[in-house]
Amino acid sequence: MHSIGQVAELTGFSIDTLRYYEKIGLTKPPERGPGGLRLYSDDDVRTLSSLHCLKKTGLSLEGMKEFLQEGRCLANAAFPLSAEDREIIANRTQILSEHLARMEAQYLALASLIEQTKDKLDFYNGVLEKEPVIK
Numbered sequence: 001m002h003s004i005g006q007v008a009e010l011t012g013f014s015i016d017t018l019r020y021y022e023k024i025g026l027t028k029p030p031e032r033g034p035g036g037l038r039l040y041s042d043d044d045v046r047t048l049s050s051l052h053c054l055k056k057t058g059l060s061l062e063g064m065k066e067f068l069q070e071g072r073c074l075a076n077a078a079f080p081l082s083a084e085d086r087e088i089i090a091n092r093t094q095i096l097s098e099h100l101a102r103m104e105a106q107y108l109a110l111a112s113l114i115e116q117t118k119d120k121l122d123f124y125n126g127v128l129e130k131e132p133v134i135k
Contacts, residue, residue: 001031001039011048026051026065059099067095
């Protein structure tokens with residue numbers, strides 16, 4: 001079992017974020033130890049690590065909640081897959097595909113802004129190189 005501080009270090013989330021995710025129902029409440037201290041299992045840490053990965057991609061909290069709603073991690077899915085497992089994977093694939101399309105659109109927009117910025121820098125550097133310094 002891990003303390004909330006240990007889980008924060010292991011997952012990259014702040015303690016406040018871990019409490020918030022619990023409060024909004026994104027994660028299940030962890031077990032409680034003496035004095036009501038939160039105690040996280042290895043499974044909790046794996047789930048939170050998965051959430052951290054999804055968060056880094058910019059997936060919304062609602063998207064993360066939908067992604068995890070089945071309550072199971074299929075990272076090591078047993079074969080053959082059951083019909084329920086296939087449905088879970090299909091749902092998660094749809095969520096990730098839609099999110100990937102949004103990220104690719106953002107990437108293209110950012111690439112365009114980068115090119116525009118480079119063009120402006122080239123222009124201004126060219127002006128500075130040609131213009132004599134007035135004292």
